[in-house]
Amino acid sequence: MSFVKLISDDFVKNCLEWKTLVPVIEKSLVDISIKNKSTIQPARLFMDIPDKQGLFLAMPSYSENDHALACKLVTSFPQNKSIGIPSVLANILLFDPITGKIKAIVEANRITAWRTAAASAVATKCMHKGSKDILAILGAGTQAESHALALKEMFDFKEVRIWNRTRERAKILASKLPFECTLFESNEECVKDADVICTATYAKEPILQDTWVKEGAHINAIGAGQNHHSELSEALYRKSYLVVDHMESAEKELAGLTQMGIDIKGEIGNYLNSSKTVPEDVTCTIFHNLGIAIEDLVTANFIYNKFTKGQK
Numbered sequence: 001m002s003f004v005k006l007i008s009d010d011f012v013k014n015c016l017e018w019k020t021l022v023p024v025i026e027k028s029l030v031d032i033s034i035k036n037k038s039t040i041q042p043a044r045l046f047m048d049i050p051d052k053q054g055l056f057l058a059m060p061s062y063s064e065n066d067h068a069l070a071c072k073l074v075t076s077f078p079q080n081k082s083i084g085i086p087s088v089l090a091n092i093l094l095f096d097p098i099t100g101k102i103k104a105i106v107e108a109n110r111i112t113a114w115r116t117a118a119a120s121a122v123a124t125k126c127m128h129k130g131s132k133d134i135l136a137i138l139g140a141g142t143q144a145e146s147h148a149l150a151l152k153e154m155f156d157f158k159e160v161r162i163w164n165r166t167r168e169r170a171k172i173l174a175s176k177l178p179f180e181c182t183l184f185e186s187n188e189e190c191v192k193d194a195d196v197i198c199t200a201t202y203a204k205e206p207i208l209q210d211t212w213v214k215e216g217a218h219i220n221a222i223g224a225g226q227n228h229h230s231e232l233s234e235a236l237y238r239k240s241y242l243v244v245d246h247m248e249s250a251e252k253e254l255a256g257l258t259q260m261g262i263d264i265k266g267e268i269g270n271y272l273n274s275s276k277t278v279p280e281d282v283t284c285t286i287f288h289n290l291g292i293a294i295e296d297l298v299t300a301n302f303i304y305n306k307f308t309k310g311q312k
């Protein structure tokens, strides 16, 4: 009799390091941009849970190269934080790609935090050729933490700044990070002269304005659920060069932007494999990090392989 393997967040924690995860995520972003059916990922399903302001998402994907079939089931309940539970809770189901039989359930809270930040690190390296002295993070939750860790590790920023709506949470985040951070009362002051900015909140109104952002800055836009473009102002989009992780997903999830006539220039995988390049004269660059299933698949598969090796 065979059992479904259960892999906990504690096991995941011991497997993940940025220097190994970032190349795995980079390869997955290139693979998904090659439209040849060996990597399959439909736009994900969103189900609203209106009375809880919650969301349920189903994110299936398949990779022939990785010999893996997976589906992440993830919820986003922003009110959870008030009762001490993470807002985003995820599990990844891994299936045998030959038979379709389930083989493991991987707890994926940490995977979600880390694969998203790894994708932002990959995009920052690819899209931003300027200096990397000042990093500004708007938000102080799980994603803010993983982004601070990943980007500091990858680029060794001289200064890491944090702004949050409530200063208390920014202080808690700063106390957890293994390096010094500067806390800001104002989001405008926080991003002034920043080379790279990450937005990782549930803000439904823009928390980043075009006039605050210095020329040449790079922005990773991570937050705000189904309405993914609410954190940045329309004017900022208009003056920036916008790239996404997955075009098919963006057509759905960023429809509000395209309806305003804002052009999505391409998928990050096209830039990573040099089939497209970011022009040198752009004012600012934005990577819209929607978060895609193939990133979850490759990370869960990587963890599963470590888990099963340990059992032999």
Ligand SMILES: NC(=O)C1=CN([C@@H]2O[C@H](COP(=O)(O)OP(=O)(O)OC[C@H]3O[C@@H](n4cnc5c(N)ncnc54)[C@H](O)[C@@H]3O)[C@@H](O)[C@H]2O)C=CC1
Binding pocket: 076, 078, 081, 086, 087, 088, 112, 116, 139, 140, 141, 142, 143, 144, 164, 165, 166, 169, 200, 201, 202, 203, 204, 207, 222, 223, 224, 225, 289, 290, 291, 292
């Ligand atoms: N792109 C991706 O792959 C992923 C995106 N997300 C999104 O990232 C965002 C953050 O997620 P987590 O860090 O897990 O959540 P969290 O609950 O740990 O942190 C949320 C942060 O948003 C701030 N915030 C909440 N409402 C706000 C508002 N109206 N204005 C300004 N700040 C506000 C909170 O103070 C907190 O700092 C969410 O929008 C979530 O949907 C989450 C996981 C993956």
Ligand SMILES: O=C([O-])C1=[NH+]CCC1
Binding pocket: 057, 074, 075, 076, 088, 090, 112, 225, 290, 291, 292
């Ligand atoms: O990609 C992802 O896992 C998520 N995006 C928004 C909430 C969870």
